[in-house]
Amino acid sequence: MLTYYIRTFGCQMNLSDSERVAGILEASGLTLAENIEAADVAVFMTCCVREKADTQLFANVSALKNAPLPPSGKRTVMVGGCIAQRDGEKIRQFASNVDAVFGTQALSCLKPLLDKARAATREELKRSPLVDIDQPYTDTSEKLIKHPERNYAAWIPIIYGCNNFCSYCIVPYVRGRERSRLPEAILEEAKKLKSAGVKEVTLLGQNVNSYGKSFSGAEKNAAASTTASEATPHLAYGFADLLRDIAELGFERIRFTSSHPKDLTDGIIDVMASYDNIMPHLHLAVQSGSSAILKKMNRKYTREDYLALVKHLREKIPDLSLTTDLIVGFPGETEGDFEETFSLVKEANFDRAFTFIYSKREGTPAATWENGSTESEIHERFDRLASLIQEQSFKANQKEKGRIVDVLVEDVSKKDPSILVGHNPKNVTVHFPLPKDADAYAFIGQIVPVKIDEAKTWYLRGELADAN
Ligand code: SF4
Known part of the structure; x- marks a missing residue:
């Protein structure tokens, strides 16, 4: 019997594809x-959003060249995801031990590709590499069976691709244009997950917020033929409708990402504010606080638009x-532009932020621009901003001290098996000790009350509280 192992890089969409x-x-x-x-089958699911990911991938794949062969005597190396879609056969210039490359829309062709790779000799594969990156989008991959990593939490892809073409981002070129899944398919998947616990x-x-914008008359008719009795008027069905319909199914926790x-x-904000099971956490990438840089980034909002949105969100959802x-360090960013980012961060008062130094992605417009700094x-600048973010995160976490929060337990600490690890509704990591003589694994997947008694910059610590 053959064995497999998947190593995944990058975003949650890639983790979902890996399932x-x-x-x-x-x-x-x-x-x-x-x-x-x-x-026997080593699969790498790749990400090309940052340069580091390319280097990481090639180091990981190349390291297998020196590893002893598995018991079958043959190792098949397959590379999928965004770098596979972008580079196709070129991947083998950097990692000659790759046997097959499959693109972001070729999941349903994975098995035939694997069979060919297992049947071929190394010489045959060197002569004619197996590359499948030209699959058009179909909904077939949606119907593929998933093997979820966790039985208490699940990802549901609702929209693929992106139409925004932010000038620094490679995603629209490797994941294609926006395609929303039909609401019926998503709700059916969600109901099954709910029944499975x-x-x-x-x-x-x-960009989940643009869910439904790609619906055409053809999709509407297709859906009408599968659910003849209640053809959803898809043309008017957007993310707010979907979020409400998912919330109505009664999951204990609903999250979504990414939002533009x-x-x-x-x-959408009204639906978030109306349902307790939609978690009070929103990741809303701003990227810069300078309207001039936002324009160069092709983000299609200004500093003022973003701050007005934050004000509205805080009024509607106070916690x-x-x-x-x-x-x-985006190309052309001046000290003045950076100061505007710094002041926006102060004004928006974020709970946490991921700060990146601009990394050039070949094939994007920004890659050809000079960086004046x-x-x-x-x-x-990066260090100054990182210190501000740390300060804000520390302050935000202090507010949790003394509160009893619900924690979805996800793991046992790698460093200390007597500590359980999970997330609160705001998606902050919470650590708490396992009660004496309790079975740690019985806690995984449970939502338990934890009294927070210590707040660090990036995580909280507490004690299991009385459920009553
Ligand atoms: S919204 Fe912009 S940053 Fe996000 S995936 Fe689309 S192009 Fe990339």
């Missing part, structure tokens, strides 16, 4: 290996945890 890859391999009789070195679902997409500020409507992404100026 589908695992589903295909398990359905074909493969079982999970202990690690990637021991696997899943407590938390995360609706996924590069320009598409976050009052309707909202707001997190963001920030890019420092020096490396040391960029690093100095």
Whole structure:
């Protein structure tokens, strides 16, 4: 019996795709290996959003060249995801031990590709590499069986691709244009997850807020033919409707990511504010606080638009945890532009933020632009911003001290098996000690009350509270 192992890089969409890859391999009789070195089939699901990801991938794939072969005597190395879609056969220039490359829309062709790779000799594969990156989008991959990593939480992809073409981002080129799944398909998947006991679902997409915008008459008719009795008027069905319908199914926790500020409507905010099971956490990438840089980034909102949105969100959802992404050192960013980012961060008062130094992505418009700032100026700005973010995160976490919060327990601490780890509704990591003589694994997947008694910059600590 063959074994497999998947190593995933990048975003939750990739993690969700990896669950589908695992589903295909398990359905074909493969079982999970202990690690990637021991696997007959080693799959890498790649990300090309940052340069580091490319380097990481090639180091990981190349390391397998020196690993002892698995018991079958043959290791098949497959690379999928965004780098696979972008580079196709070129991947083999950097990692000659790759046997097959499959694109972001080729999941349903994975099994035939694997069969060919297993049947071929290394010489044959060197002569004619197996590359499948030209699949058109169909909904077939949606129907593939998933092999979820966790039975209490699930990702539900609702929209694929992106139409925004932010000038620094490669995603629209490798994931294609926006395609929303039909509401019927999503709701059916969600109902199955609910019946299976899943407590938390995360609706996924590069821009979930633009869900439904790609519906055409053809899709509407297709849906009408599958659910003749209640043809949903898809043309008017957007993310607010979907979020409400998912909330009505009664999951204990609903999250969604990613949100684009320009598409976050009052309707979506109203639905978030109306349902207790939609978690009070929103990740809303701002990227810069300078309207001039936002224009160069092609973000389609200004500093003022973003701050007005934050004000509205805080009025509607007072206890909202707001997190963001920030890019420092975008081409043309001046000290003045950076000061505007710094002051926006102060005004928006984020709970947490991911701060990145701009990384050039070949194939995007920004990759051809000159960067007017020096490396040391960029690093100095980055450090200043990182200190502010740390300060804000520490303050935001202090507010949790003394509160009893619901924690979805997800793991046992790697460093200390007597500590359980989970997340509160605001998506902050919470650590708490396992009660004496309790079975740690019986807690995983449960939502338990935890009294917070210590708040650090990036996590909280507490004690299991009385459930009553
Ligand atoms: S919204 Fe912009 S940053 Fe996000 S995936 Fe689309 S192009 Fe990339």
